[in-house]
Amino acid sequence: MDFSLLYFANRQTNNAPREYELLFESVGFADRHGFKAVWLPERHFHPFGGAYPNPALTAAALATRTSNVRLRAGSVVVPLHDPLSVVEDWSVVDNISDGRVDIALATGWNPDDFALAPERYAKRREFTFDALREVKSLWAGETVRRRNGNGQEIDVSAYPRAVQPELDLWFTCSSSRESFTEAGARGLNVLTALLFQSTDELTESIESYRAARERNGHDPATGIVTLMLHTFVGENDAAVKKLVREPFTDYLVSSVDLWKARWSDLVGIHPRRLAGLAFERYFRRAALLGSVERCTAFARELQATGVNEIACLIDFGAADSDVLAMLPLLDDVRRDLRGEGSPPVQHGG
Template structure:
């Protein structure tokens, strides 16, 4: 099982140089045996708001690292022309000497589609088409598109990428159909535990690998990458107190985003139906306790060796450690020595 770093900061939690933790963490990952650094695509909300364009952050990371893969987690495919995606990531591939990788998502928030309003209704159907076109462009094929005069022209991308194949994942929040789609496309899966437990994830992974076998042969295992919020220390109780406040506020920011999807305010409820602050805080505290005990890498190295054993047993290939959820950046950087210990102990186990 591989280990990577994942970023998804709430912009409200960023002080000073907003990208210092991204750059410092990437340098640490690059020199300590981690496999990759992931940055997302987010728009028009503080939740994830530091990362509107993973190709830009990926280009920056390419200049300060030498070994780790530089990945988008994720590119929202229906927001962009396939040529734009292929060109941007070919530049990242060249800057990094062949270390680029992209997870594709269909998108879910209607406001994001300010960038392409017509793409919202067909976002799920267009995902596979975008993946196919980016693959063909990446491999040097000419692909026909209409130009400004309404004529169809053959387009190739420049610069040519370094890697002959672009490593690809499909991002899933837990939908079994998305896991199966990834299998049919021969891509990896990028997922999380925010809406699914480990037992459910095991079923999704099994379905993914069944599709892979059917469409791409029994030898194709693919890759399952699981994002987990991560902060490790020497004492479990101390870690819990350090992360409780930041993680709870991170969950609050996430809940605000999701409620906006459902109609504004608290899921479009009338004032009389709105939960009180006390009720909201109870729900957040309950969610924090669940994530701390069974949905994250929070705590100590021994605690999380057991977590890794559970994940390995269900077929997870990579743990993408989300480290920028609001804890002080210096504390996060100090904690990475414990994460590296966890990585080392897992890698060296009998």
């Protein structure tokens, strides 16, 4: 099983110059210690995730600071863009990083995000899969048809040409079995989470995904299922729960209005009570929180369900110094799952 880092901070800060220090320092650790990738989201018009309005910009900065980790969009909200712009932006990152780019595609769900493209919201799913074909074509150096400023139909290509001849693509699936099946049928990898599904439901969705790959001529064993988990590894479970409870609860409160846009039955429940209940669920069965032993056991259980990679969301509000101090313990979990044994350096290396 591979391990990556993922970022989705609630950014309400009084010290803007320090905004991205945790990102840079933790990605540096991941790059030196064998983590597979870093995932960067696209978020708009809200402090929850609001440090990342364009993941390609952040990935370009990281490309100059890293040598090994894959730089991944997690995710590009495709209906908010022309595929030409997506390929142009990420081709630049692919060049700067010498071919370390991967992209997860998302349809989007929050209607407020579609202030950038309101006409596409109702048919955002159809637009995403239409755009998928153009993204693949443009990445391979082919042309697409567009109308220029004079109203003429022209064929255009995207520049610069990418380093990688093909782009590894994920599809972001929140919980819909249909989405997993669609991703499998199209030969895409999957980026998912436990926010809207249980581990049992995830197992069934992965089975549907593998079956769809096989039915459509794709090797069912080669598709990658990446699972996002909020992550904090410590010396013991009780200490971790005490340390993360308040910042994690605050983090959840900051996003309650986004949940209510999706779940109307949440209206009327006090945000902090709702977040407190959610925290208990996360700690029990939906996050990588606790000791090395507890987190390793949960990761092994997820591996048995068919998960190939855990994307560890680490910037949910714990102090930067605490997050950086826990990374060697997370690396212990990673090494255990990969059978790599003890690291050759002391913690903090």
